[in-house]
Amino acid sequence: MMMRWMLFIAAIALSSCSKVPERNFEFNYKVSLQANSGKNMKVWLPVPQSNEVQTISELSIDTDIPYEIKTEEQHGNTYFYANLKEGLTQTADINIHFNVKRKQRANAKFKDTDPNLYLKANRLVPIGERFDSIAKANRFSPENMKPVYDFVLSEMYYGKPKAQNPSDQYYASLPTSIKKGITKDSVVSLYLNTTKIAGEFTFGNGNSNYACDISVGNCTDFHSYFMSLARSLNVPARFHIGFSIPDGQEGKIGGYHCWADYHQNNEWHPVDISEADKAxxxxxxxxxxxxxxxxxxxxxxxxxxxxxxxxxxNFFVYPIVESDGQAGAYTKSFSYKEI
Structure with a gap:
């Protein structure tokens, strides 16, 4: 009887030690719109959904403006849409509140997802040509995506430097020479020149060609590069975007985070290469x-x-606001609280 009891206790202890880490938290996505009386205003905001790896509950939208919830057909995303034909006579707030249950995840099956949709190129995620050449030169195989992951991790530096000044944390953390012909000063110059013309050949746009040429970027650039290589190997790869939740009971969230997964053996396998670069x-x-x-x-x-x-x-995580077809003014804030 004693032996049986000890085995039972050992089984409980083993089960406890192997419990998958999870987070349960409230999330607030708040947008404040500025008045634009007489001008047509349109607003689009992402609305999260439950899926195989996260549970969204208690979702509410608090606002005085009329809106609809729409579904984006290709990927099934849902979003808030307001079309205010007479504009706003005074400022208006939109607060999207929801609870999240999220577990640490490995590979998973996703229902109603066609992997073939994630084989074709996107506007800033091309396939073939130079990416075929990289795959051939490095002898990448679609059966083993770890070398592709390792390659992007080794090629890229995480950084969003906006000034040639040591007080810019990203500028300070980069090596002086990134690779042949690319310095951290030239990365800043490219950023400043590109943003003047509202271009997309700089960090933060998820531009695979930029990532390949410059090797400095944020999570969008890391994972676009990976997706171009994966799809060029005929391996479906998807882009996911949302927010990282800091440690602690509650607080503000500064900006978005994105990651990717690829399809192999009838399952989707996640990767987070930019986080691997930072840690x-x-x-x-x-x-x-x-x-x-x-x-x-x-x-x-x-x-x-x-x-x-x-x-x-290109990708959708922050508000999109238009006033008579031009970019509209708003402020945004994101916060969380553990539950």
């Missing part, structure tokens, strides 16, 4: 696993949103 000791973990410290808002690239006249949306 090299977790590089092995982030190939095939994601921590629970995140929430996904949308997935996919080149989204078609109702009423938006400027073509496909």
């Amino acid at each position: 090299p000791e977790k590089a092995e973990f982030y190939f095939g696993k994601l921590d629970a410290n995140r929430v996904e808002m949308t997935q996919g690239r080149d989204l078609i949103l109702e009423g938006y006249s400027k073509g496909p949306v």
